[in-house]
Every structure is written in C-alpha cells, then in structure tokens.
Amino acid sequence: MSQQLGGQPIIILREGTTRNRGEEAQASNIAAAKAVATAVRSTLGPKGMDKMLIDGMGDIVITNDGATILKEMDIEHPAAKMMIEIAKTQDDEVGDGTTSAVVIAGELLKQAEGLLQSHVHPTVIAEGYRQAAVKSQEILAGIAIAVQPADTAMLEKVAETAISGKGAEAYKKLLCAMVVKAVSSIADPDGTVDIKHINVQKKVGGAVEDTVLIEGMVLDKERANPGMPKKVKDAKILLLNAAVEFKKTEVSAEINISRPEQLQAFLDEEAQMVHALAEKIIASGATVLFCQKGIDDLAQHYLTKAGILAVRRVKKSDMENLARATGAALVNSIDAISPSDLGTAGLVEEKKFSGEEMIMVAQCKNPKAVSIIIRGGSDHVIDEIERALHDALMVVSVVVKDKKIVAGGGAPETELALQLRHYASTIGGRIQLAIEAFASAMDVIPRALAENAGLDPINLLVAIRAEHESGHRTFGLDVYAGKPVDMLKAGVVEPLRVKTQAITSATEAAVMILRIDDVISSSKSSAPHGGMPPGGMGQMPPGMGDY
Incomplete structure (x- = not known):
C-alpha cells in the first residue's frame, strides 16, 4: 500500500502485504462464506449425508453434525472462520440447528450478491437484513406453540x-x-x-x-483397596474434601531424633493420628466414602476392616454431581463430619465395562x-x-x-418468507429489496431438505407455499412421504430458540461480511533484521550442492 507524494511513492505497509479492495474484497469474502455453507448443506435434514473428516494425525471423524464438521475442518480464510463462529454460538446456545444457521447465512450472502450487482449499497442491504431479522423474531413468536x-x-x-x-x-x-x-x-x-x-x-x-x-452417578474410578466390598446396598455416602492421611506441618520443621525408640514413637504417633482420622469416618456411620483428595494406605486398611467402600481422588465436578444425586453435603474437614451430612443411594457397586472398572452410584431417590x-x-x-x-x-x-416450540420440516422458514414478503411491500425504497432478498433466503431450508431427500425442490416449495397461503402455518416437507404434511401432527417439532438464534447469528455474520470493503493481509513474518534470509540455509548459490 503506497501513496504518491511529488512522484515519490511512500510505503506505509510492510513489503509482501496484500490488499483487496471494494468489489474484489466483497466477492472473495462472500465466495468463502458460501463455500462453507455449501460444505454442510448436504447434511441438513433426516436424509442428509455424512462427512468423513481426516486430520493431520490420521484420526477419522464420521458425522453429519454441522458444528463438529466445521470444528474439524482446517479453515484458513477469515470470512470462512466467521461462519464457524456462527456454528459455535448456535451449538453453545441451543445445541442444534448449527447447519441451518450456516446455510441461512450463506444464502443471505448469495441473495446480497445479486443486489450488489444491481448497485444496491452494502449499508442499505445490511439495514434491510437487520429490519427483516427483527420482524422475523416477531413472526416466530407469533407462530410459536406453548408446551408444558x-x-x-x-x-x-x-x-x-x-x-x-x-x-x-x-x-x-x-x-x-x-x-x-x-x-x-x-x-x-x-x-x-x-x-x-x-x-x-x-x-x-x-x-x-x-x-x-x-x-445416580457413574465414575470412571475403582475402589481404593481391593479388600473393600464391591457392592454396598442402601449405602450411606460421605463426600469428603479433605485428605485422609498424616497432616504435614504448614511451615518447615525439623525433628531431631537421637535414639531408635524415639523414631518408633514418632512413627507410632503418626499411625495413631491416621487411625483417629479413619475412626471419625467410621463413627459417622458412612458405608461409602468418596474423597476428593488422597487416602493413606494405613487409613485404607482401617476403612477396609470396617467394610467401607472408599474411592479417592474424585474430580470436583463429580463430587458436586454426587452431592446432587445422593443428597449428601460436601464436608471440608474430618472433624466436622456429622450423620446429617451423609447422602443415600440404593446401590453403590464396582462394575466392569469393557475390561475397565467403574463405580456406579444407582437407585438414588429424586436424583438431581x-x-x-x-x-x-x-x-x-x-x-x-x-x-x-x-x-x-x-x-x-x-x-x-x-416452554415454546415451532413445527419443523421447513414450516417456520416458509411462513417467514411469506410474511416477510408482505412486510417488504409496506416498506419503501431500496430497503424493500433487501427485505425481499432476506425472505427469499429463508426458502433455502425447505429447498435443501427436498434436495437432500432426492425430491424435486421447486415443485415441493410451490406446494408448501400454497399450504401456507391457505393459512396452514404448521405445514412443512415430509421427506419420507415426499409431500407437504402438518408437521405438528407428524411430531416434527423444534424449540423456538433454535430458529430465533439461527436467524440472529446468520444475520449478524452476513451483515458483518457485507460491510467489509477492504482486506489487508500482512505478509508472514520474515527473519529478524540481520538474521538469516527468508529462504534460510537452503538457498545456496547455483552449483553448490550439485554432486
């Protein structure tokens, strides 16, 4: 990038930096975003196909989950990465509809391309898309069905x-x-x-x-000691966030021992302290112990003798879930244990799955x-x-x-397209064109469902539109019957938030990509000043190394 000053170019960007401007930048970004949408479009719907993804290590993933496909794809283009963000947001918020969100964003950009070629300014398109997205939320709220x-x-x-x-x-x-x-x-x-x-x-x-x-809970753990019982019925469960072992001093301490019997007395005292800890656990009436920290070998011996099943080094998240499942309280000090802290479970058992031991805490009453x-x-x-x-x-x-659902099978998108076209006719100026383009983009969902099922998309789109024109708002495409069907009666339903989130995310991404008119890419960093040339050691003069 340079500017002329009295015929002398002034370089303000580093050598090797590339710059795309205006229509070229827009075309490049739109093409990249559309390519991502096309990659996942064939996975949409009950008859969608799967993708096999192989990473650099040779690991294979076979899936038709949009979020997983985009996460596993090694994408370089910045606009394409923005499409992946849509899928990530959709997955985090609602867990489903990732493919729909990306496909809608791709179609919004495809429709915008036609408007750009007709010299409609990107700002006008962006404004129209935002208005259409707000209206879409209203329409979806109006067609949502309450569910208990x-x-x-x-x-x-x-x-x-x-x-x-x-x-x-x-x-x-x-x-x-x-x-x-x-x-x-x-x-x-x-x-x-x-x-x-x-x-x-x-x-x-x-x-x-x-x-x-x-x-209840299943833990990828085993008993602390093989002598402990494998199965405990009507278990009283203690959750302990304290080590059942000899407590070391907080500060550096030195003990001088001059006679062998003093060493023995010291070891006996240590053992006595561990025994006292174990006795407090036994006295609580607990028959199962889950400990977030370690359990001393000697403490294991006393717990085993008392017939207690103990598990050590349990993850914090598992401890919290055990508390919710069994009704036990997390105890942070062995001295503070009381019988009221104990939880219950009908059965605690160590079972083997595929050659690995697991601890099952089952038959819990009202587990959370x-x-x-x-x-x-x-x-x-x-x-x-x-x-x-x-x-x-x-x-x-x-x-x-x-507590809100909508019909599936492309029914909400068809209704959106219909009502947005009516809404566009009430808006004057060029924004009307953008709202109509947004409405047309909504048709991509029923069209993709039909294409993926090997059906005629144009005929089916016309048939579904005709049903919606007649007031049948819940009619969508039954890919098995190959005709429009009442999706609510067919039991094809989705959460309202899947649709609202998909449209919000898709619109935001499409608007962001449309508003970019300049892409400045820095060159890869070369060697520090005075260091090796970018070619490294490999660039020898001609003739060198020719043997």
Whole structure:
C-alpha cells in the first residue's frame, strides 16, 4: 500500500502485504462464506449425508453434525472462520440447528450478491437484513406453540427431531425416552437445566441398545483397596474434601531424633493420628466414602476392616454431581463430619465395562444428577451417538426452560418468507429489496431438505407455499412421504430458540461480511533484521550442492 507524494511513492505497509479492495474484497469474502455453507448443506435434514473428516494425525471423524464438521475442518480464510463462529454460538446456545444457521447465512450472502450487482449499497442491504431479522423474531413468536415441561410425549418428539438424520436415528425411541427422563430429573424448580449434571460416559463394547440411564452417578474410578466390598446396598455416602492421611506441618520443621525408640514413637504417633482420622469416618456411620483428595494406605486398611467402600481422588465436578444425586453435603474437614451430612443411594457397586472398572452410584431417590453410559461396537459409533445425545439433551432442556416450540420440516422458514414478503411491500425504497432478498433466503431450508431427500425442490416449495397461503402455518416437507404434511401432527417439532438464534447469528455474520470493503493481509513474518534470509540455509548459490 503506497501513496504518491511529488512522484515519490511512500510505503506505509510492510513489503509482501496484500490488499483487496471494494468489489474484489466483497466477492472473495462472500465466495468463502458460501463455500462453507455449501460444505454442510448436504447434511441438513433426516436424509442428509455424512462427512468423513481426516486430520493431520490420521484420526477419522464420521458425522453429519454441522458444528463438529466445521470444528474439524482446517479453515484458513477469515470470512470462512466467521461462519464457524456462527456454528459455535448456535451449538453453545441451543445445541442444534448449527447447519441451518450456516446455510441461512450463506444464502443471505448469495441473495446480497445479486443486489450488489444491481448497485444496491452494502449499508442499505445490511439495514434491510437487520429490519427483516427483527420482524422475523416477531413472526416466530407469533407462530410459536406453548408446551408444558410435564408433557413428556411432546418433549420426546423434540428430542426425536434433533436425533433424526444422525447415526443414532435407528435407536431414537430408546435414546429419546432416556433424554427426556434425564432432563426432567435434573431440572430445577424454575425450569433451568444445566446438562453438565448429566454425566455421559462412553464405553466401547456391546450394542447401542445396551446404552443405559443410571439414576445416580457413574465414575470412571475403582475402589481404593481391593479388600473393600464391591457392592454396598442402601449405602450411606460421605463426600469428603479433605485428605485422609498424616497432616504435614504448614511451615518447615525439623525433628531431631537421637535414639531408635524415639523414631518408633514418632512413627507410632503418626499411625495413631491416621487411625483417629479413619475412626471419625467410621463413627459417622458412612458405608461409602468418596474423597476428593488422597487416602493413606494405613487409613485404607482401617476403612477396609470396617467394610467401607472408599474411592479417592474424585474430580470436583463429580463430587458436586454426587452431592446432587445422593443428597449428601460436601464436608471440608474430618472433624466436622456429622450423620446429617451423609447422602443415600440404593446401590453403590464396582462394575466392569469393557475390561475397565467403574463405580456406579444407582437407585438414588429424586436424583438431581444422572448418568448415561453409551455402548456401541466402535469408537466412531459411540462418538456419533454422543453427538446426537448432546443435541437432544440441549433441545429438550431449552424447551423445558422456554416452554415454546415451532413445527419443523421447513414450516417456520416458509411462513417467514411469506410474511416477510408482505412486510417488504409496506416498506419503501431500496430497503424493500433487501427485505425481499432476506425472505427469499429463508426458502433455502425447505429447498435443501427436498434436495437432500432426492425430491424435486421447486415443485415441493410451490406446494408448501400454497399450504401456507391457505393459512396452514404448521405445514412443512415430509421427506419420507415426499409431500407437504402438518408437521405438528407428524411430531416434527423444534424449540423456538433454535430458529430465533439461527436467524440472529446468520444475520449478524452476513451483515458483518457485507460491510467489509477492504482486506489487508500482512505478509508472514520474515527473519529478524540481520538474521538469516527468508529462504534460510537452503538457498545456496547455483552449483553448490550439485554432486
């Protein structure tokens, strides 16, 4: 980048810096964003295809989860990276609809391209898109359907829609019932659901049908001592955040021992202190101990003799979930233990899964933390089941919190397109063109669903539009029947927030990309001044090294 001053160029950017301006910069950014949208578009819907991703280490991921695909793709272009941010936000907020959000953003930019070629200014398009996004939120709120958290049948349908099209679809009845039960168990009275209280463990072996929901916790741990009982029924559980071992001094101390019996007395005293700690735990009446810190070998011996099952070095997050599952209080000092701090569980057992020991804390009364053990024939199967479960858990938790759903199958997008076109006709000037372009972009969802199912997208889009023109707001595309169907009756439903978040994120990204008219890329940093040339040692004069 340089400016002329009296015929002499003034260099203000480092040599090697590239700059794209105006239409060239816009075209490059839009093309990159559209390429990302195209990459995931074929995964949309229950008949979407999967992607196989192989990283530099040779690790393979097979999935059709939009967020996972974009996360695993090694993307360099800055505009394309902004599309990945949409997927990440969508995944963090609602767990599903990542592909829809990216595809809508790509289509908004594609529609904007036509307007740019007609010399509509990017600022006008951005303003129109923002107005259309605000109006879309109003329209979606108007077509949303209220649902109660106690309506388990509807919640299962929400989970089923999220799982459809993923590798777990064949097992959706089993998984959906499990998801709804898990979310209902951990929901707080105000409807807040934090899915970190659902502990998902993956164990290769068995079949997917062997996946189970444990009303309690499963820890990837084993007993502290093999002599401890493997199974404890009607367990009284103590959760301890203190080491059951000889306490070392806080400050540096030196003990002078002059006779052997003094050393023995010192060791006996140390053992006596550990024994006293163990006795306090035994006296509490606990039959199972989960300790966040270490348990001394001698303490293990006393606990084993007392028939207590102890587990040491349990993660903080697992301790918190154990407290929610069993009703126990986290105790920070052995001296402060009281029987009222103990929790209960119908069964605590060490079981072997795929050759590895795990501790199961099951049959808890009204557990506020639960566990799901995923089984399957291979790592790839289990990973895809886990991704499907994560999406289903997230969407059900969103519905429990918001209590609002919309029909699926492209029904909300078709209704948006219809109402936005009417809205555009009430707005004058060039902004009307941008709002109409936004409305046209909404049609990409039903069109992509039809394309991925091998159906005729144009005929089906016309048929769905005709139903919506007649006032049938919940009609969408049934990819199995190949015709418009009432999605609400068919049980294809999604959380309202999946749609509102997707449109918000897609609009923000599209507007941001449209407003960029200059891309300045710095050159890769060369060697420090006075160091080796950029070519390094490898650049020898001609003739050198030719043997």
